[in-house]
Amino acid sequence: MQAARAGAHVSLWARNPAAMSAGRVLPRLPGFALPDTITVSGDMPRQADLILLACPMQHLRATARHVPPCAPMIACCKGMEQATGLMPLQVLGELFPHSVLGVLSGPNFAHEIAAGLPAAAVLASTERAQARRLADLLTTPSFRLYASDDPTGVQLGGAAKNVIAIAAGATMGARLGENARAALITRSIAELARLSLALGGRPETLSGLAGIGDLLLTCTGLASRNYRLGLAIGQGTPALQAATALEGVAEGMATAPALHELAQRHDVSTPVIATVSSLLAGTIDMAEAGRRLLARPVGHEFT
Ligand SMILES: NC(=O)C1=CN([C@@H]2O[C@H](COP(=O)(O)OP(=O)(O)OC[C@H]3O[C@@H](n4cnc5c(N)ncnc54)[C@H](O)[C@@H]3O)[C@@H](O)[C@H]2O)C=CC1
Ligand SMILES: O=C(CO)COP(=O)(O)O
Numbered sequence: 001m002q003a004a005r006a007g008a009h010v011s012l013w014a015r016n017p018a019a020m021s022a023g024r025v026l027p028r029l030p031g032f033a034l035p036d037t038i039t040v041s042g043d044m045p046r047q048a049d050l051i052l053l054a055c056p057m058q059h060l061r062a063t064a065r066h067v068p069p070c071a072p073m074i075a076c077c078k079g080m081e082q083a084t085g086l087m088p089l090q091v092l093g094e095l096f097p098h099s100v101l102g103v104l105s106g107p108n109f110a111h112e113i114a115a116g117l118p119a120a121a122v123l124a125s126t127e128r129a130q131a132r133r134l135a136d137l138l139t140t141p142s143f144r145l146y147a148s149d150d151p152t153g154v155q156l157g158g159a160a161k162n163v164i165a166i167a168a169g170a171t172m173g174a175r176l177g178e179n180a181r182a183a184l185i186t187r188s189i190a191e192l193a194r195l196s197l198a199l200g201g202r203p204e205t206l207s208g209l210a211g212i213g214d215l216l217l218t219c220t221g222l223a224s225r226n227y228r229l230g231l232a233i234g235q236g237t238p239a240l241q242a243a244t245a246l247e248g249v250a251e252g253m254a255t256a257p258a259l260h261e262l263a264q265r266h267d268v269s270t271p272v273i274a275t276v277s278s279l280l281a282g283t284i285d286m287a288e289a290g291r292r293l294l295a296r297p298v299g300h301e302f303t
Pocket of ligand 1: 015054055056057059063076077078079108109110111247248249251
């Protein structure tokens, strides 16, 4: 929608073109219809000036294999590939080592973007000038893009906010209170800043749209699938059952164990991510999750 609003002719490759054309893809935006400038097809276009990949993370590799590497590619998914522990641009980098790659992330509920409500996001690429060029291409009066040359930090923020949103939802579902949720979100940002540094990203990226921005949205907004999954878990529904009942994908389910493993590999302490990972695996319950986080030794806020 944003590319079309920016003046591009958009070809949308869809698994179910009929449902997409009929607007049956955004239940939160009843009556939504794609504009005429967007062509929907079940056939992959062979030429493009820019390619946006907007599928769930666990399907990115299989989806990208169909894409001709004829233009810069932007990953719009937020998560980690569970089988490999890779982030979106690492997956695309394996498949398309010679392509210009970027990632788009930030506080962006799809139904609000489709409705043309104002929003901002960050577009990251390893090359500063490239990030700026891609951000310029997609910016519209209602969608403001900021460029970043820290794709590691941006991807980490996008992946991790799904995990933290589950924790925030579980906190509210278990009626642990808004103080607990605020503390959890804030301490999560400290975890992510540490992890970003260890991965070669910049801690300050986590203070931006792809970090705090998306956490603010998805740790408080009932439209977040990850938050709703957490709410159900906090109310006592087993994680797998809650995920199956959810409409759409909750990326945090697959990303939590992958992120926890990544943090362990880099010897970074991430208690919130570790606790969510155990909660989702069913090896601890909510009571134990709360105990684990509160029983940690007292320390300095910033070490
Ligand atoms: N929906 C939103 O508001 C936003 C979503 N994102 C990100 O975009 C990515 C896609 O999310 P959504 O479009 O909301 O997904 P979705 O929730 O619409 O996906 C729905 C279902 O379709 C299946 N599916 C989708 N693509 C598939 C494929 N290529 N092959 C096989 N099965 C497939 C999935 O298994 C899933 O159960 C995610 O990484 C998400 O974090 C980012 C910003 C906003
Ligand atoms: O990433 C999103 C908004 O920025 C969508 O959040 P959920 O995937 O939790 O619904």
